[in-house]
Amino acid sequence: MANTTLDIQTIRKDFPILNREVNGKPLVYFDNAATSQTPQQVIDVIVAYYQNYNANIHRGVHTLSQEATDAYEQARKKIQNHFNAAKAHEILFTSGTTHSINLVANGFATILEKGDEILVSALEHHSNIVPWQMLCERTGAVLKVIPMSLDGELIMTEFYKLLSSKTKLVFCNHVSNALGTINPIKEIIDAAHNVGAAVLIDGAQAAPHRKADVQALNVDFYTVSAHKMCGPTGVGMLYGKEEWLKKLPPYQGGGEMIAEVTFEKTTYADLPHKFEAGTPNICGGIAFGAAIDYMNSIGFDAIAAYEHELLTYGTEKLLAIDGLKIYGPKQHKASVISFNIEGIHPYDIGSILDKLGIAVRTGHHCTQPIMDFYQIPGTVRASFSFYNTKEEIDVLVAGIERAKTMLL
Ligand code: 7TS
Numbered sequence: 001m002a003n004t005t006l007d008i009q010t011i012r013k014d015f016p017i018l019n020r021e022v023n024g025k026p027l028v029y030f031d032n033a034a035t036s037q038t039p040q041q042v043i044d045v046i047v048a049y050y051q052n053y054n055a056n057i058h059r060g061v062h063t064l065s066q067e068a069t070d071a072y073e074q075a076r077k078k079i080q081n082h083f084n085a086a087k088a089h090e091i092l093f094t095s096g097t098t099h100s101i102n103l104v105a106n107g108f109a110t111i112l113e114k115g116d117e118i119l120v121s122a123l124e125h126h127s128n129i130v131p132w133q134m135l136c137e138r139t140g141a142v143l144k145v146i147p148m149s150l151d152g153e154l155i156m157t158e159f160y161k162l163l164s165s166k167t168k169l170v171f172c173n174h175v176s177n178a179l180g181t182i183n184p185i186k187e188i189i190d191a192a193h194n195v196g197a198a199v200l201i202d203g204a205q206a207a208p209h210r211k212a213d214v215q216a217l218n219v220d221f222y223t224v225s226a227h228k229m230c231g232p233t234g235v236g237m238l239y240g241k242e243e244w245l246k247k248l249p250p251y252q253g254g255g256e257m258i259a260e261v262t263f264e265k266t267t268y269a270d271l272p273h274k275f276e277a278g279t280p281n282i283c284g285g286i287a288f289g290a291a292i293d294y295m296n297s298i299g300f301d302a303i304a305a306y307e308h309e310l311l312t313y314g315t316e317k318l319l320a321i322d323g324l325k326i327y328g329p330k331q332h333k334a335s336v337i338s339f340n341i342e343g344i345h346p347y348d349i350g351s352i353l354d355k356l357g358i359a360v361r362t363g364h365h366c367t368q369p370i371m372d373f374y375q376i377p378g379t380v381r382a383s384f385s386f387y388n389t390k391e392e393i394d395v396l397v398a399g400i401e402r403a404k405t406m407l408l
Helices: 008-013 040-052 063-083 097-108 130-139 156-162 185-194 242-247 282-298 300-319 346-355 368-374 390-407
Strands: 091-094 117-121 142-146 167-173 198-202 221-225 236-240 258-261 266-268 324-327 336-341 361-363 379-383
Touching (some): 063 282, 091 097, 097 221, 097 236, 117 130, 236 242, 300 324
Antiparallel strands (some): 221 236, 258 266, 324 336, 361 379
């Protein structure tokens, strides 16, 4: 892999939080898969909103409301362009991936029938499992699981065996949060469409690392959380093909999602408002657009190349630690390293690393079925972003060695 063209030290200056100390040590932030950090450029947009044009949208004739509405709808356009959706109204603002998935699952309750089958990958986050189980309880549909291999990859031959004319929906993440696996989503989408099934791809972990082109993928639904890609928490998006969004019923009822209301009958607004009841996270939506601008100014090709360098370096350094085992694929993965040290509980390593200023996530990462598959209570997960450095990985390695001497 060629050397990065990114000037990491300059990029790091965009992130004020990277200057802070934790427990008297410089922060090493390796919990990016949970939430990424926020650059000053996005923080400035948030501050400017509340200082200058905080107002409710789509409903006021006054100037502030117009300005807020324009900025919010511009953000929708930015998101549309970034993910190459054909139409702006195919982008729905949600509170994040969990909300997006529940919106789709709720809608399919009116479409699925008893005995219909839905396939879900073994690599899913709980937010892409539980809503489908709830949907099955409501409809009598049956949930089937595409199994995974010991290398943390989906077993595609089993997927093809499960696929049939009964399959109505297929759900899979683009990138696994627990293992970093990049799933063959184009193959999954095409095969599912061949049997007439719709496909939802959970892009929460892919969006921070790579651009997804929803038209080229021909995906029916794609979900993203802004807080994993340099934006704020509490906002995200659901891309849905227009034909599906027209077919699905609204998720929540309330203001802004109606065309006309009487006590006898209510008619719904056009897309996207039909799915956007109530006052949304206006500032969050605008800041989500700013986060996309920021990441594009860095460049996704450069981000991918640099994060791959960090992954290769980190994998090599961590594997050199005696007793350390990495879970997940050896290649074709995002910059996530999930590991355990023989004889030590992941929580204990995470606690000692925190004392050293190093933030990692420990536990089941909301993917209990993956942990059950490996018969482990959890892992330690270090997830890298484009603002991390090899020197920080060296600090992590030293921290793990320190934890070993204290705990073994
Ligand atoms: N899907 C995937 C693949 C995820 O990684 C997450 C969050 C979600 C869905 C839910 O996203 P939310 O923004 O709606 O909460 N994953 C993680 C994680 O790995 N550690 O903390 C949150």
